Amino acid sequence: MQKKFDFAVIDSLYESGYHGPRALDQPEFYWRSMLGAMVPYRDSYFRPLGEEIAPKDSREGVEMEAIRCNYDGSRFHHELPMNLSSLRQFANHWDAVLPTISAIRENYCASRGRPGAVSTVDLWFISKLCQLLPAYLIRRREDKIDADSIPVVPSIIYRMSLGMHRIVHISLVKMMASGGDPGAACLDAGQYYHIAENAGLLIGRNSVCAGPQAMVGQAYGAMIGPSVPGSAEASSNDPGFYRYAALFMKLEAEKYMFAVRAAIQLRSLVDALEGAPANPRSQSFREELLGFESWSAENTSPLAHEIAREDLSMLLQGDLAACDTASQWPVGTVRAHMLAGLSQIVGVADQLCRANLGTQGELLLTHIDELRNHPQETATPGLDDFIGMGLDQVAAGMAMTALHTYRHSEYCAAQIFQFLQNQLNQSLGYLDGALTFSESDIANVFGPRLPHCYSDFFKRSFSRQDSATPA
DSSP states (O other), rough: OOOOOHHHHHHHHHTTTOEEEEEOTOOOOOSSOOOHHHHHHHBTTTTTTTTGGHHHHTTTTTTOOOOOOOOSSSTTTTTSOEHHHHHHHHHHTTHHHHHHHHHHHHHHOOOOOOOOOOOOHHHHHHHHHHHHHHHHHOSSSSTTTOTTTTTTTHHHHHHHHHHHHHHHHHHHHHHHHHTTTTTTTTTHHHHHHHHHHHHHTTTTTOOOOOOOOOHHHHHHHHHHHHHHOOOOOOOGGGOOOOOOOOHHHHHHHHHHHHHHHHHHHHHHHHHHHHSOOOOOOHEEEEEEEEHHHHHHHHHTOHHHHHHHTOOHHHHHOOOOOHHHHTTTSSHHHHHHHHHHHHHHHHHHHHHHHHHHHHHHHHHHHHHHHHHHTTOOOOOOEEEEEETTTOOHHHHHHHHHHHHHHHHHHHHHHHHHHHHHHHHHHHTTTOOOOOOOOEEEEHHHHHHSSSSHHHHHHHHHHGGGGGGGGOO
C-alpha cells in the first residue's frame, strides 16, 4: 500500500513543458490553463497552491503528510494516498472560505442580472472565477501580493475549484453535446459529487481528493446559493477583480472559438479530400492531414478536435444511452449543438464585459466585432502553385481555399487576442509597452496549425513571410 506521494510523474510533466508558463512569466494569452499558471506559487503559510502537483522547487521544505483514504466510494483504501496536511489547512479556514465563494457567486450573478439563479453555464463561470482570484492579486500593479505569500483563503478556494471546475466543465460539455440548455438551472450540490465519484474524477495523478463528501457539497452549495453568512475575503468584493475577470473570460472564450473553428476547418478539408480524384499525391496529402489531426488532438486542443470529429464517446463521457441516441442524428448535429453552447459562453463573457467595464464594455465588444470582420489582407499560394506541388486540380483548389480561410481567421484572431491582452494589462494598471502578437505566438499557445502541416508535407514554408504583410 502506497503511503507516500510519487512525484516522478509530476516532475516529468514540468520538465516536458506540459503545464505552460507560470503566471508571472507570460501574460494571460499564453496561459494554457490556470493549473499550469498558478500551481507553483505559495500561500501565506508557505504551502504551494498546487500542493502535491506543484513543481519540485515549490514543494521543497513543505510538509505533506500522506495517508490512506478511508472515505467511502472510489477513494476507499485506494493505492494513491490523500494529502492530510492540505485537508487540515482547509478545515482551519473553512469559516472564511465558504462566505468568500458565496461573495464571488453573488457578484457574478449581479453582473448577469440574475441574482440567486445559477445555471450550468453560470456555475462554469463561477468556478472559473474562483480559480482566477489569486492570479489577479499577484498580477495587479497596485497593492500587488507577493507570489509566495498569497492570502490563504483565495489560495484554498483556488485549490478546491481546480477539481470542482473540471467536474462542472465535463457536465457542461456533455449537456451541450446532447443538445441540452446550458442556461437551464444547474444540478444540486450533491449531484456534482456523484458525477465526480462515478467518473473517477476524485482520483488524481499521484493522490486522491482529500475533501470529504460533506466539504465538497458545502463548497458547491456556496457556488450555487443561498448566501453563506460570515466574513468574506475583501478581494472577493474588489471591482478591479471583476473588471479583470471579465476581460480574462472574454479572452478565454475567444481562444476557445478560434481553436474549435480551426479544428473544424481541418476536419472539413480531410472529409472533402476523401471524395477527390484518386491522385496519389492528393491522397498522401489527405493522410498527412489525418496524421496531423490525430497528433493535434493528443497534444494541443483535444476538446476542439473532439467537437470537430463529433467524438461522441468523449463528448458524452461514455454514456452509452446518450451515445446511441446521438449516433442516430444527422452528421453535424452534435457539432452544431457544441457550437451553440460555446456561443452561449461567448455571450455570457460579453455580458460580464458590459456589466463590469461600464461604457468601455460596449465599445470593446464593438471593436472586437470589427476586428473579426476585418477584410482579408493576407496572400496565399494560388491554384497553380498547389498544382505545381503535385495536387490534382480539385485537391489543389481545396488546399488553397482552406489555407486562405485559415490565414484570414488567424490574422483576425491574433488582432482580437492582442487587443484583449492589452486591455487586460491596462485593467491591471500596466499602461506602457503594448504587446503585438505574431503567428509564432499563435503556435506557442495553440500548437502547430494548418500552415505547419502544409509546410511538413510540401517541404516549403507557408509562413506569413511568404505572403503579403497585413497593414
